[in-house]
Amino acid sequence: MSSLMFAIIEDGSHQYRVAPGETLVVDYRDEANVGDSLTFEKVLLANGGGSSTIGRPLIEGASVSAEVIDAELKGEKLEIQKFRRRKNSRRHNGHRQKYTAVKITEINVPGLEVAELAGVGAAE
Numbered sequence: 001m002s003s004l005m006f007a008i009i010e011d012g013s014h015q016y017r018v019a020p021g022e023t024l025v026v027d028y029r030d031e032a033n034v035g036d037s038l039t040f041e042k043v044l045l046a047n048g049g050g051s052s053t054i055g056r057p058l059i060e061g062a063s064v065s066a067e068v069i070d071a072e073l074k075g076e077k078l079e080i081q082k083f084r085r086r087k088n089s090r091r092h093n094g095h096r097q098k099y100t101a102v103k104i105t106e107i108n109v110p111g112l113e114v115a116e117l118a119g120v121g122a123a124e
Contacts, residue, residue, distance in 0.1 A: 004049030005114050007107045009064050010042040018064060018104045025073060028098035032068045038102055040064040046107065049115030062109040070101035
């Protein structure tokens, strides 16, 4: 019994399309530990497989729950090099951004009808 439900949430200055069971990499949260639960309250749109609920700008009472699976995930290393010709001046710097990986567990939208996939995973 799997659903076609998805939602679009806002976290920080980013918007993400999420569905239950998906893994998402969000901005680093220093207070998060593995196994903790996070709640995203800024839900912009939700779809239950048939009908959509669109927020203006947010859906009232809607939330997306997630579980932290990796508290500190490091991103790709960015290397910055500045060079001034004929001045014998060089600067080299590097940076790795931290992220938090979460698994979406539940999407709660009041009044949204959820359509189920027919025949997928059903016992015969």
